[in-house]
Amino acid sequence: MSDATELSALLRLMAWLSPAFPIGSFAYSGGLERAVHDGLVRDASDLQAWLSAVVDHGALWNDCVLLGEAHRAARDALGLAACAELAEALAGSRERHQETMLLGEAFLTAASAWPKVTAAISTAVAYPVAVGATASVHGIGCEQAVAAYLHAFVSQGVSAAIRLGVCGQKDGVAVIAAMERLVAxxxxxxxxxxxxxxxxxxxQADIVSLRHETQRVRLFRS
Known part of the structure; x- marks a missing residue:
């Protein structure tokens, strides 16, 4: 890959997985809001432990595997459809299903500014599938796409925690820095x-995601 191509790939990942990309990810906490409500996440240390567990052993690990599968199957319509079906079926709660499907749909809509996106997917799919297939048809490596996806998740988790009063911006940035090795x-x-x-x-993360569905006062949709 030439330097110019690598730079284009970097710029696209920065755009697609930026908090400013219009997919509405700021509205979701992935169950973190309920974890804070139940006293499971009380400070920056708890936040790092929570996010690390979800990345290493939880739903985000499954997202990464599905993203990789979608990346490989981007030009195989049947393979990509099977991956999309599995990704939707693995959503562990109503809110997680809503989150991954709405983010995936919004991602494809926003990313349609890059014409190659439509060459990979023509229907709404789960978020990691949308990112993986889109990255693939643009010649972006799987490892780079997963890393950017994970970084976006961690950043969003920290942002949600700050809004929930778990930590301040300084401690939040420290969590992002501390998780860099795990993300890579x-x-x-x-x-x-x-x-x-x-x-x-x-x-525990799956349980709080389910419990959030009945939480009466909330800031987030998940």
């Missing part, structure tokens, strides 16, 4: 993964 290592691992590597063990 997970991206490297996910780039070599297959669907056989799907699986999660963050039961």
């Amino acid at each position: 290592g997970t991206a490297e691992r996910a780039a070599c993964s297959t669907l056989d590597d799907l699986g999660s063990a963050t039961i």
Whole structure:
């Protein structure tokens, strides 16, 4: 890959996974709001532990595996459809299903400014599938796409935690910095993964996602 191509790939990832990209990710906390409500996440240290567990052993790991599968299947209509169906089926709660599907649909709509997007997907799919396939048809490496996806998740988690009063901006940035090695290592691992590597063990995170559905006062949609 030439320097110019690498720069284009970087610019696209920065655009697509920026907090400013109009997909509405700021409206979701992935269950973090309920975890804060229940006293499971009280400070920056708890936040880092929570985010690390979800990335390493939870729903975000599965997202990374699915992103990698979509990246490989981007030009295989049947393979991509199967990956999209599996990704939707793996959503562990109503809110998580809503989150991943609405973010995926919004991502494809916003990313249609880049014409190659329509060459990969023509229907609404889960968010990691949309990102993986779109990155692939633009010649962006799987590891780089996963790393950017994970960084966006961590950044959004920190932003949500700040709004929930868990920590301030300084401590939030420190969490992002502390998780850099985990994000890089997970991206490297996910780039070599297959669907056989799907699986999660963050039961508490799954429970709070379900409990959030009945939370009467909330800032976030998940």
